[in-house]
Amino acid sequence: MLSDVSIDLPVRPVLPALVAALGSAGSAVLVAPPGTGKTTLAPLAVADAVAGRVIVAQPRRVAARAAARRMAALLGEPVGGRVGYAVRGERRAGPHTRIEVVTTGLLVRRLHHDPELAGVDAVLLDEIHERQLDADLALAFSVESRATLRPELWLLAMSATPEADRFAALLGGPVPAPVVRASSALHPVARVWAPPPRPVAPSGAGPVDRALLDHVAATVRRALREQEGDLLVFLPGVGEIAAVAGRLAELGDRVDVLRLHGRQSGAEQDAALRAGQRRRVVLATAVAESSLTVPGVRTVVDAGLSRVARLDLARRLGALVTVPVSRAAATQRAGRAGREAPGQVYRCWSPGAHERLPAQPEPEIATADLTGFALELAAWGAPGGTGLALPDPPPSAAMTVASETLTALGAIDANGRITERGRAVVAVGAHPRLARALLDGADRVGADRAAQVVALLSEPTVAGPGDDLGAAWRRLRAGTDPAATARWRAEVRRLRAALPTNPSGRSQRPDQPGWLPDELAAGLLVGLAYPERLARVRRPGGSAYLMSGGTAAELAPGSGLAGVDWLAVAVADRAPGAASARVRLAAVLDEGTARAAAGSLLRREREVAWSDGDVVAREVLRLGAIGLVDRPLARPDPDEIAAALLTGLHDTGLDLLTWTPAARALRERLAFCRYAFGDDWPDVSDEALLAGAPRWLGPELAGARRRADLARVDVVGALRRLLPWSLAGRLDDLAPERIAVPSGSRIRVDYADPAAPVLAVRLQETFGWAEAPRVGGGRVPVLLHLLSPAGRPVAVTADLASFWRSGYRQVRAELRGRYPRHPWPEDPTTATPARRAGRRS
Incomplete structure (x- = not known):
């Protein structure tokens, strides 16, 4: 097949060595920088060397379709002939297909169904460095399948980053797999540092700073003035793409502003990947980082941000967090500008900030919800991943939470082994929670409605604006957004086919007992998937809720769901340090339905x-x-x-x-x-x-x-x-509670300070005492607070004898004129004590 292609790309000279390495070792690693042609030429070379089918696994659907179309075009054939593809809900391949490009998730499904991969002679794992969960599983399962069932199966890992030794060790077992390296990118890419004029706030779980979006738009205008050719602009998400597109609306009379992201239909993605008649600005998410060539692009503008999933283990809530891009990903993005000719990249950050970026992106296994991952491992027969060639072990805390969830769903037993129920969940091909909602909800609301709602939950990007899931369901059924509706209906068909025969579900009608209206049916299905997210309003008419899992939740300002008594929350996230989670998508329900769901x-x-x-x-x-x-x-x-x-x-x-x-x-x-x-x-x-x-x-x-x-x-x-x-x-x-003083009075002792008990007594009542009294069996002297006739302190002493000798004379001189009716003898040690006023002495 490679002989049918005349294009000369930097990877071509190393392909004979690559095929030879696979022939001798059975596995290999191909390291080739962006733009060298590894995704399109390596599969063709491998297909020439084997008799069976070649499977190429891509992390993203858009990349899988694009790679298949590129190879088919090089062969001068339509997709579905010798080169085809399969992604969730869509397949274009036939009996004569030799190379099939699939998503890594689909490869995992096939390995579960047929661990030997009958009829397949080679598996190529592309962009293995991206470290998505499905990619890690596809690698681990393929390695074990080859080691135990298919030693003749060729296994090739392809990467644009230099972590080759790590993957070579995983693929080769006792002896690392050979590593084949291609030359650098075909064309040089110049760097232009373009930081914002003022510092911008970090995003985290919140929105991207508007000032940065303004700056990205300004940088696009600058690049259009300074450079030739099309522009590819990297932004973290669909919302930022829409915001920057709005800021560039004035370019529409002379430049086509296009969008490229995973929420689009295949036709919309194809449009962004085709050369146009006019100059183009393609606003893209990370789907365009690798395995894609956007024709005509000579300039990349990189906002420097990436969106990743984070899981709050305590509350079991996920959040999409915006983080700085890694240096490796920045290199990947820059390489898009040098695919066809010399280019340039405008980086919206400084050289100093670049040095502080992480070297590699954080692998998904370190941050994501591992419930589906753990079930895949159990279905493979390796609970916890023990003995598998995983690039990184799964974090124990996240796996514990995942195991608890799967146990509650009945998908695994106490030893972590998969149950029959778990196999049914795996067969659905959706997140275990959603599979549970589909399987258990079909009998209650009807198979068709269950598939429709679960399809919306499994493809949340089709929901459109707003947080009302019921309204999104109505829009999809009405077909107001054709692209979203097409994706949704394809997933509905797939889920509907995954259900076992369910006569009661199919025949359910509004006139049947127990029939639920659509609104409550949607709430029931969400509740079956996420019982800990059923929520009741805290105050009538308010927007604050308490979820059954104990987490507080808030609706967005202006939400049409405000004041609803009960919600089934499908999507929510909680920013670090925030008191409440923010509800992103929810369905209305009532207390009875909440009880039924959970x-x-x-x-x-x-x-x-x-x-x-x-x-x-x-x-x-x-x-x-x-x-x-x-x-x-x-x-x-x-x-x-x-x-x-x-x-x-x-x-x-x-x-x-x-x-x-x-x-x-x-x-x-x-x-x-x-x-x-x-x-x-x-x-x-x-x-x-x-x-x-x-x-x-x-x-x-x-x-x-x-x-x-x-x-x-x-x-x-x-x-x-x-x-x-x-x-x-x-x-x-x-x-003693009280002490008798010479006057005959019994005065209460104050023990507030145990180191110095206090006796407050009028000075005249102590006449005749030579020494201060003691407590504690004579161990502790009492601190005397000697008082004036008016009850005011005039002296404090624990050494009464010393006071009589020196301090008393001064007190007598100061007070005898003020209190003439009270005795003030010259020798108090021999004087008669007095309780009250009497004749002056």
């Missing part, structure tokens, strides 16, 4: 707990985190009530109790004894009292029912329960 989440619970500052005793029916029915319990268990009160005490603190002066004084005396005499005495710190509350408060809680009862607890009696009998009798001796 019956496994229904829980009837008796709840006795501390909630909102008091004990709540109720019977609750919940759908996951959503409370449906709430009734008071007539006779709650006293032990559960006590436990709830203790929880409240821990959550709120000891101030829930009434700390009378006597209670505070007793606690302080106990703290003093522990300070003075050690751990034999009870610890009455907040932490210790809360930890030991069941012991010292238990009896007091026996009759309590609510918060108010805690305020009536006898804290003094409860604290005394902490004292063992051997210490109880010593408390008054070691930490």
Whole structure:
């Protein structure tokens, strides 16, 4: 077949060596930079060397179709002859097809159906460096198939990046596969650094900064002025393509502004890949990074962004995050400008920023939802991927979440092995959650309606604007968007054929019992797929919802779904740090349908707990985190009530109790004894009292029912329960509550500071004392706060003898004139103490 092609591309000289390597080793790695022709010429050369069919696997549908068309055109034949293709929902191949280009996902399906790949003599895995999940699986399954079933099968990995040794080791087993390298790109590509004039905000899970989109449009206009030929502009997603197209609308009178992305129909993609009569600007996503030649392109404008999937494992919500492109991907993009002639790339970032870019894109296995991946491994007979030639092991946390999901679906058993149910799910060829909705929903809403809704969920790009799934379904059935409708109907046909015979589903009619209108049918199917995303509005008429999985969710401002009582959320994402997830696509349903969709989440619970500052005793029916029915319990268990009160005490603190002066004084005396005499005495710190509350408060809680009862607890009696009998009798001796002073008064001791107990007493009542009293069995002197006749402190001392000798004279001189009716003797140690005013001395 290669002999029928006269085109000379840089990869051609190494093709004989490549075929020889495959003939001797059975596997090989071809490293060829962008623009060298590996995607089109290598399959032709391999087909010349084998008798059977050659399968070429591409990560993307647009690339698979384009590669097949390119090879067929080189042979001067229509697609479907010696060269054909197959993607999901579309196949153009026949009995004479020698080379069939398929998506990696479709190759995985075929390997499950026929691990020997009967009739296939060679498998070529193109763009293996892109590291999509299906590409990793296709590589691992192909390697094992060749090793155990088809040693004569040729296996070739093709890449535009230099990580050849890694893939050579995976393909070759004990001896690495040979590596064949092609020369660099045919034409040089000059770099033009074109950073924005001002810094732009990073995107993350939010929208791309409008300033950057303005700058990209301005850079396109600049490149049109400075360069010749067509332009290829790389943007992260369809929304950004539409935004930049709008900014370039004024070019329409002299330049064709075209779009190229995965949401388009094959005809629309073909139009972008054909040379035109006028100059063209092709706005593209990453689908144009590799395996595609856009004719006429001499200039690439690169926004420097890529959109990747991230999974929030805790909430099981995915999000598309905009990240800086890797250096390897930037090289791939730049190479699009040098396919046919010397070109240039305008990079919308600086050389310094370029050096900070990651070297390679992050593999999908590191960030994506692995539920489907885990099921594929189980269906292959290798749960967890053990023993397979995977480029990277799957992250354990993501695999745990995936296994939990598959177990809940009944797709795998406790040992991770696939079940019969799991095989039925795999046969559908959709995400396991969607396959479950199709299989279980067909009997409930009809096979046709089930296939239609699941097709919309599996191809969310056809939904169009807005977040109302029911409205999107109506638009697709009406055919208002022909391209989207064509893709949707093709997927509907495929899913409908994947269903087993289902007479009850097919014959369901509106007049049958249990028939659901379309709106609720859509909600039921979404709920079957994502039961943890059933959501109820928090306030009537609002836009805030609580999902059954416990995550808060918000509708976009102006959503027509606002105020709907119940939603089945099909698509939602949550930006890092955001309080709520944002609902992107949802269907309306009611409580009854929600219960039917997620019956496994229904829980009837008796709840006795501390909630909102008091004990709540109720019977609750919940759908996951959503409370449906709430009734008071007539006779709650006293032990559960006590436990709830203790929880409240821990959550709120000891101030829930009434700390009378006597209670505070007793606690302080106990703290003093522990300070003075050690751990034999009870610890009455907040932490210790809360930890030991069941012991010292238990009896007091026996009759309590609510918060108010805690305020009536006898804290003094409860604290005394902490004292063992051997210490109880010593408390008054070691930490007396009051001390008798010379005047005969009994004054309360303040033990707030256990290191220095305080006795506040009028100075006249201490006359006759030679020394300050002591507590703690005579170990600890009391700190005297000596007061004026008006009760104001005039001196603080623990050494009364020293005060009488020196400090008293100054106090006497200052106060005797102010308080003439009170005694101020010259020698207080021999004077008679006085409780009240009397004759001055």
